[in-house]
Amino acid sequence: MSGTLQQSAYKVEDRIEEPEGAAVFWAEQTEIFTGLVEAISEALLLVGRPVQLVNQVFSLVPNTPWQTMPSGFLCITDVQGPASQVWKWDLRSMDYLLSGNASTDWENDVTSGQTIYRWFPLGLGGQFGIWPSVPHAQNVTITGLQSPVVSGWPYSGSQTIPLHDEFFQAIEKYAASYCRLKEGGAEFQQGVMLYQEFLSEMQRMTQIEDRRDPYIFGRSTGAAADRGQRPDQR
Numbered sequence: 001m002s003g004t005l006q007q008s009a010y011k012v013e014d015r016i017e018e019p020e021g022a023a024v025f026w027a028e029q030t031e032i033f034t035g036l037v038e039a040i041s042e043a044l045l046l047v048g049r050p051v052q053l054v055n056q057v058f059s060l061v062p063n064t065p066w067q068t069m070p071s072g073f074l075c076i077t078d079v080q081g082p083a084s085q086v087w088k089w090d091l092r093s094m095d096y097l098l099s100g101n102a103s104t105d106w107e108n109d110v111t112s113g114q115t116i117y118r119w120f121p122l123g124l125g126g127q128f129g130i131w132p133s134v135p136h137a138q139n140v141t142i143t144g145l146q147s148p149v150v151s152g153w154p155y156s157g158s159q160t161i162p163l164h165d166e167f168f169q170a171i172e173k174y175a176a177s178y179c180r181l182k183e184g185g186a187e188f189q190q191g192v193m194l195y196q197e198f199l200s201e202m203q204r205m206t207q208i209e210d211r212r213d214p215y216i217f218g219r220s221t222g223a224a225a226d227r228g229q230r231p232d233q234r
Contacts, residue, residue: 003165005033005149006157008172012036015176015194026179033155035178039171039198040148040161041074046202052146052162053077060116060138065107065129071152073144076128079119080141086130089120094131106131114138166208170201 009032010020018024026032056070079086098106109132118131149159163171173194180191
């Protein structure tokens with residue numbers, strides 16, 4: 001049985017001792033719903049379920065390495081160029097490991113053709129980078145994780161939570177922790193404890209979701225590491 005943000009918000013309000021549907025200290029639409037969406041997103045990234053991979057053709061903005069993430073994407077996993085897959089790097093590697101480069105001059109590089117050779121993420125949901133920039137608009141295909149709650153902020157509360165019922169208590173704990181952060185003192189400490197409980201339940205959910213795999217997330221190990229080599233080892 002699926003639920004909505006509004007239904008889980010009532011449970012969060014019980015946890016933070018607010019009247020259901022009439023919160024006073026916290027704004028339901030901009031704080032409680034937002035805390036729930038953040039919890040859903042973190043659960044998706046830690047557990048890897050449900051997998052919501054999507055492909056989208058994206059037109060690169062010319063003469064700049066900084067590109068705006070397409071609407072509805074939580075994060076990008078791959079970029080496919082006109083002829084082949086584009087090599088994924090990270091921002092630090094662009095500054096320190098790019099061949100023949102010892103500064104940030106790479107930001108001014110523009111290809112003479114229509115091919116990009118690197119792409120790198122910049123956090124979640126905001127921007128990503130490419131190298132070199134293209135002189136004219138160029139289409140690439142982006143593969144990434146779809147945002148679990150597609151409609152934009154502020155949320156109405158009618159959005160469906162795309163998780164199994166077993167996740168609901170954990171994401172409600174996260175949202176309650178999210179709210180308690182602004183109280184400070186003992187309430188803040190209780191919020192930290194709720195977040196630790198959320199992490200423990202996410203570790204357990206990775207074992208339940210697919211017993212064929214080792215757990216994806218552990219509180220001591222973090223997310224499973226990329227088994228590939230670093231750019232400087234290739």
